[in-house]
Amino acid sequence: MMTELPLDHVRTLLAVVDEGTFEAAAAELHVTPSAVSQRVKALEQRTGRVLLVRTKPVRPTESGAVVVRFARQLARLERDARAELGMGGAEAEPTRVSVAVNADSLATWFLDALTRVPSDPRLCFELRREDEAHTAALLREGLVMAAVTSAAEPVTGCSVRPLGRMRYVAAASPGFVERHLAGPLRQALPEAPVVTFDRSDELQDTFLRRLRRDGAGAVRHRIPTSEGFLAAVEAGLGWGMVPEIQADPRLRDGRLVPLAPERPLDVPLYWQQWKLDSPALATLADAVATTAAEVLDA
Known part of the structure; x- marks a missing residue:
């Protein structure tokens, strides 16, 4: 039984997924x-698995996602x-690094981490905003x-390291x-109006269930940006769980009031990345870990 995955077939599958159709990939x-x-x-015969759902656009099956991840890692190693071999000279394209990061980290500390990444090798960052509970799915x-995630269990083929805890306080x-x-x-x-990020945001309900068994009320304002969420709470649309980093100056000057200062809600964050000996990923990971250690609670 032949078990090798022909690289031209693997690259073709990746092109189909990225382009969305067989014609565009061609x-x-x-x-x-x-x-x-x-x-x-x-490739499907070789693996004995269906790798694509033939919709428009096409999408990978669970098995197809494994091959797609392999294809992207292969492309990363090749670049x-x-x-390192100096192929391409000064005109060589910068290395593109794709990262999933939750909105609150993006609004408070993650961009500072990116500014600490050395300029050599040249990197281009492609960030995908996603809830910390779902960023691992993109990996x-x-x-x-790579991803900032609340998942401590490493995704297959990835390494994981703790970053710290992002603390939230109930405020209005x-x-x-x-x-x-x-x-x-x-x-x-x-019974009071509440501000939530989106339908998957459970922080407010989790906080309330620690006070009593019920979740938040029926009047929910969904504000799908970290900055907009904070502005909505500050404007009095509802109460919400605000990152302590953002809340502190507003609590000090009276723009916000703490609702239960003795009951903060901590969300542990982790850095997960592909297990690759990649200089680009290594320098980014170091910058992220250093910045997180300064900002997040241990």
């Missing part, structure tokens, strides 16, 4: 659509090797090379507290 690879189809079918699908504007939270917090808060 144009990208300068071959016919029939050749693309034959290569994908041959690193060419750079698993091979769509990013003084006017909101006066209007909605005059009574005991356990009774008043579940």
